[in-house]
Amino acid sequence: METLLNEEDVQTALGEVRRFARGAVSSNVERPEHPLPRHSLEALVSVATEAGFIPDASDEPTGLWVDLNDPLGPTLSARTLETLASVNPGIAWACHVRAMPVWLAGRLNRPEALGERETVVPLHGCYGLGRAALPRYLAGAELAVDDRAMLKDWLMPAQKDARRVVHAPAGFDSVLSPYFDGDSVRWIRQPIGALDPLPVGPTLGLDEVDAVALASSDAGIPLGPENPEEARNVFAEALAIQSLALVAVGLGCLRHARDLAREQAKARKQGGRSIAHHPAVQSLIGSADSAVAVVDALLDRMSDGPLRGSRVGEMFAIRADAHPLLCRGATDALQVFGGSGYMQDVGMEKALRDSQQLRLMGGTPGDLARFVAEWERVR
Amino acid sequence: MTPQSHLDGFLSAEHPLSPRGLFANLPAAIRPVVTPKLATVWEQDTAALPRALAHARRRYRGFAERELRDRSLAADLAPHPKPGEVLPSLAALLKTAGREGMLTDLLPRPLGSASLGSYRYPLVWTQALRSEELARVCGGQMLLLSAHSLGVIPIVFAGDLSAIRRFVVPAYRQTMAGDPHLFAYAITEPSAGSDAEEGHGASVSQPNVVAKRVSGGWSLQGRKIFISGGDIAKSITVFASLESEGIESWTCFLVTNDMPGFEVVRNELKMGMRASAASELAFHDVFVPDDHVIGSPRQGWAINRATLNASRYAVAGMAVGLAQGATEAAIDFACRTRLAGKSLMDFQEVQLQIANMMTETAAIRGMLWQAARKAYVARQDRSSMCKFQCTDEAVRVVEMALELMGNHGTLHESGVEKIYRDARLTQIFEGTNQINRLAVIEDQQEHFLARIERN
Numbered sequence: 001m002e003t004l005l006n007e008e009d010v011q012t013a014l015g016e017v018r019r020f021a022r023g024a025v026s027s028n029v030e031r032p033e034h035p036l037p038r039h040s041l042e043a044l045v046s047v048a049t050e051a052g053f054i055p056d057a058s059d060e061p062t063g064l065w066v067d068l069n070d071p072l073g074p075t076l077s078a079r080t081l082e083t084l085a086s087v088n089p090g091i092a093w094a095c096h097v098r099a100m101p102v103w104l105a106g107r108l109n110r111p112e113a114l115g116e117r118e119t120v121v122p123l124h125g126c127y128g129l130g131r132a133a134l135p136r137y138l139a140g141a142e143l144a145v146d147d148r149a150m151l152k153d154w155l156m157p158a159q160k161d162a163r164r165v166v167h168a169p170a171g172f173d174s175v176l177s178p179y180f181d182g183d184s185v186r187w188i189r190q191p192i193g194a195l196d197p198l199p200v201g202p203t204l205g206l207d208e209v210d211a212v213a214l215a216s217s218d219a220g221i222p223l224g225p226e227n228p229e230e231a232r233n234v235f236a237e238a239l240a241i242q243s244l245a246l247v248a249v250g251l252g253c254l255r256h257a258r259d260l261a262r263e264q265a266k267a268r269k270q271g272g273r274s275i276a277h278h279p280a281v282q283s284l285i286g287s288a289d290s291a292v293a294v295v296d297a298l299l300d301r302m303s304d305g306p307l308r309g310s311r312v313g314e315m316f317a318i319r320a321d322a323h324p325l326l327c328r329g330a331t332d333a334l335q336v337f338g339g340s341g342y343m344q345d346v347g348m349e350k351a352l353r354d355s356q357q358l359r360l361m362g363g364t365p366g367d368l369a370r371f372v373a374e375w376e377r378v379r
Numbered sequence: 380m381t382p383q384s385h386l387d388g389f390l391s392a393e394h395p396l397s398p399r400g401l402f403a404n405l406p407a408a409i410r411p412v413v414t415p416k417l418a419t420v421w422e423q424d425t426a427a428l429p430r431a432l433a434h435a436r437r438r439y440r441g442f443a444e445r446e447l448r449d450r451s452l453a454a455d456l457a458p459h460p461k462p463g464e465v466l467p468s469l470a471a472l473l474k475t476a477g478r479e480g481m482l483t484d485l486l487p488r489p490l491g492s493a494s495l496g497s498y499r500y501p502l503v504w505t506q507a508l509r510s511e512e513l514a515r516v517c518g519g520q521m522l523l524l525s526a527h528s529l530g531v532i533p534i535v536f537a538g539d540l541s542a543i544r545r546f547v548v549p550a551y552r553q554t555m556a557g558d559p560h561l562f563a564y565a566i567t568e569p570s571a572g573s574d575a576e577e578g579h580g581a582s583v584s585q586p587n588v589v590a591k592r593v594s595g596g597w598s599l600q601g602r603k604i605f606i607s608g609g610d611i612a613k614s615i616t617v618f619a620s621l622e623s624e625g626i627e628s629w630t631c632f633l634v635t636n637d638m639p640g641f642e643v644v645r646n647e648l649k650m651g652m653r654a655s656a657a658s659e660l661a662f663h664d665v666f667v668p669d670d671h672v673i674g675s676p677r678q679g680w681a682i683n684r685a686t687l688n689a690s691r692y693a694v695a696g697m698a699v700g701l702a703q704g705a706t707e708a709a710i711d712f713a714c715r716t717r718l719a720g721k722s723l724m725d726f727q728e729v730q731l732q733i734a735n736m737m738t739e740t741a742a743i744r745g746m747l748w749q750a751a752r753k754a755y756v757a758r759q760d761r762s763s764m765c766k767f768q769c770t771d772e773a774v775r776v777v778e779m780a781l782e783l784m785g786n787h788g789t790l791h792e793s794g795v796e797k798i799y800r801d802a803r804l805t806q807i808f809e810g811t812n813q814i815n816r817l818a819v820i821e822d823q824q825e826h827f828l829a830r831i832e833r834n
Contacts, residue, residue: 033648127718127785131726146719153719162717165786202456204781204789204796211790269570272583280813327778331803338811339567339605342650342804343657349650349803356781356799360789364782370728 005072010079017053017080021087029088033344035207038170041094045169053080054095055102057114064099065241066106074303078248082299085252089354090208092252096245097167097209103241104176104187107234110223113189115174122166122177122214123242125154129363132374137185138236138312139379151180156216163213165200175214176223178238184231190220205357207350236309242362243315244302250326250358251295254333257351258288261333275336284332291329295322313375320368323359330355387725420741428508431496435505439512442481446472451517454654455797462610462643462658469523469654473561476524477554482561484509485531486543491551503689503762504751507696511744514700515707518801519654521697526608526655529690530562533616533631536685537674545670546614546633563612565603565634565660566683582627586620588662590630596668599632602644602661607808609658610643612636617662618679629679633671640665651800684759687809691762692754694809695747698773701802702740705780708795709733712784732783739776743769760822767812770805777802 024047028040048054048063055061064080067073084092101119105111113119130137133147133154143151156179157164166175175190196215203211225231265276265285275281298318334341334348341348359365384391392399402414418426425433450468457466465473476482480492484505487493497505506528513521534542550560568587588601599619609615614635621628634641640663646656674682710733713723723729747769750761777799781788788795806812820827 124786127716127723127787131718150719157718158720159717165790200790200792202791204799270584271580280817284813331774334803335806335811335813339657339807342807344648344650349800352803353650353800356778357789360781361786364785366728366732366782367785 032347118172135375205353288329510696511700522655631673691766695765695769702773702776763815763818
């Protein structure tokens with residue numbers, strides 16, 4: 001029988017995450033201008049896994065996305081990511097990337113889905129969010145021929161050079177890919193050799209995680225689910241988890257940037273006094289403060305109660321506005337620093353790049369807004 | 380495969396309801412008035428320029444495509460060189476740019492490379508066209524080439540013909556011969572960022588670089604930071620306060636990099652515009668002879684402000700170019716990417732986004748050209764309006780391009796993530812956009828005071 005978390009459990013667990021973030025993580029990322037060596041990332045992830053923050057393939061995993069049926073489970077996972085991201089968003093995202101395959105294998109009740117080494121779950125297709133076809137499918141509406149073609153091509157593109165871009169841990173050997181079989185979104189376990197992974201070099205943000213571009217292939221072992229309703233729920237839940245993760249990491253990132261901007265405003269003098277007294281600077285910091293407060297409330301809303309696929313529309317609606325707010329806050333926080341904000345050793349430019357990267361992953365605000373319009377129309 | 384006759388949601392040009400066909404049937408007298416020629420926005424805009432500037436614009440574009448395009452992504456990824464060093468590919472670019480007159484166009488031929496025809500129009504307009512076309516292809520290389528001009532402008536604005544003859548003309552000759560002699564402009568100090576760019580802050584600021592009177596000249600002591608191109612410049616226009624005085628005593632000194640006591644301390648690790656370094660410069664009792672004072676002692680603040688009033692047009696031009704580059708990259712992506720059997724360009728949401736990007740870019744270009752075409756006197760209010768509006772809007776356009784490309788836009792190879800990093804600097808340098816907003820008010824304050832008095 002599942003044990004229900006209580007508020008005290010959550011606070012205790014978050015306290016441990018905080019100690020890990022401010023200790024081991026923080027000491028590894030003191031110089032934002034130097035990317036974290038991959039071996040250091042691997043070591044941190046190992047420590048986080050041993051500490052129970054990231055689930056592993058054991059019979060009784062603990063950590064991110066494990067207790068999602070518990071009313072406080074989504075809160076614990078989201079705030080764990082936010083806490084880690086407030087020290088380093090890339091490391092927080094790397095933890096999420098490790099946790100997703102474990103959640104999916106458990107959700108599908110297919111423990112063999114996990115590879116011998118690392119496994120990756122690419123959720124977004126080759127471009128966008130499957131336009132209006134995805135909300136229709138997830139809402140259980142009737143699909144037209146064009147919708148089926150869209151979902152099929154979105155998740156497994158036919159265009160020869162179309163590739164899905166994913167974040168992947170070093171040494172990953174398999175991919176759990178969603179595909180549309182003409183009726184439902186189901187999952188397939190694909191060996192990495194079938195997908196011709198290409199390193200894509202640096203990306204706008206999240207320097208700590210590597211991105212690869214995957215070719216399209218239908219080779220692999222089907223994982224189900226067979227039941228169409230269940231298939232719909234699993235995919236919707238996966239998208240909802242990803243939304244929660246993106247907003248949580250974005251919020252942690254902005255908290256850090258806002259705090260740095262506050263310190264800078266206190267310390268820096270221009271015009272003969274601390275810049276904290278200049279209305280121009282107050283407006284910039286106020287913008288970051290306001291974004292933190294609003295997105296914090298939105299994250300509470302997103303993680304309130306057990307996670308259900310039926311809430312994916314709400315999750316997307318919140319993301320559509322949360323990310324532009326987070327980016328606005330990050331760019332305003334950077335502006336407080338003037339020229340030094342543009343320099344890598346200060347850390348503000350990284351916060352802005354990370355915020356922008358998160359805005360563009362898993363559906364952009366425009367994709368999300370159009371999803372919500374169709375979702376609300378058909379459900 | 381049959382060529383596509385029209386985008387989804389539109390009619391082909393041959394359709395009976397297409398205006399293009401219908402206009403052809405109107406009376407011959409009215410036909411030329413209502414039937415536009417097929418032309419891209421760039422062609423339309425270039426055709427609207429005076430002949431000399433249209434020619435310059437085409438030349439800048441040709442140079443940028445030929446010399447900057449292929450170097451752009453590699454120069455961005457390369458590790459920052461040590462102070463004084465320059466990547467071999469960028470060294471070659473500087474030589475070519477010098478020979479082709481891209482580094483010497485502040486003076487007319489034969490002293491420099493500007494055509495006499497271009498002097499019929501404000502210099503800032505030509506400079507804005509140049510920075511737009513270069514930035515459209517690569518923000519970093521544009522800055523590498525443009526920071527040099529910024530270093531020369533104070534000498535021109537000092538109205539010191541002797542200094543132009545002694546310092547600029549020989550450097551230009553050397554540059555046009557393929558041996559670039561670069562200049563840089565040094566105002567920012569560790570404790571004076573915005574204070575070096577607006578009067579109220581300057582009036583209470585504690586100067587860092589101080590010039591002490593010594594026999595036959597001045598001894599400079601202190602540090603300047605974030606100096607674009609300061610690492611490879613042979614000549615630097617350095618603004619320093621006189622001993623025991625404030626910024627009101629600022630004097631412009633021409634410092635050469637071989638003067639004893641001059642040191643390039645380090646190059647910053649920047650977010651973008653990485654083909655051009657931002658350097659910290661130290662002056663350890665650098666002796667500067669009297670004949671290296673540009674203008675007269677205590678004229679530096681005026682020269683600085685006049686320089687900024689001119690250079691802010693060029694920064695606005697950079698922003699327009701970066702927005703244009705992002706728009707074109709997004710269009711290219713939309714035309715080559717297919718989803719469910721259709722080009723992305725067929726999707727209405729993509730069409731709307733591209734129309735927005737094209738229009739916002741056209742709007743800031745229109746604002747800039749409108750102001751620059753009359754800027755025989757570079758007014759602070761107009762140049763600052765252009766600077767903050769164009770740069771803020773350009774960043775929004777680049778964000779739209781990123782959004783249109785989704786996670787593909789985040790890849791370095793897309794080019795747009797680089798444009799975003801490059802564009803973000805334009806909101807900061809040449810005065811933050813907050814300082815530029817206040818500059819508009821400063822220039823108009825007499826009018827506001829008069830209205831307050833009336834009330």
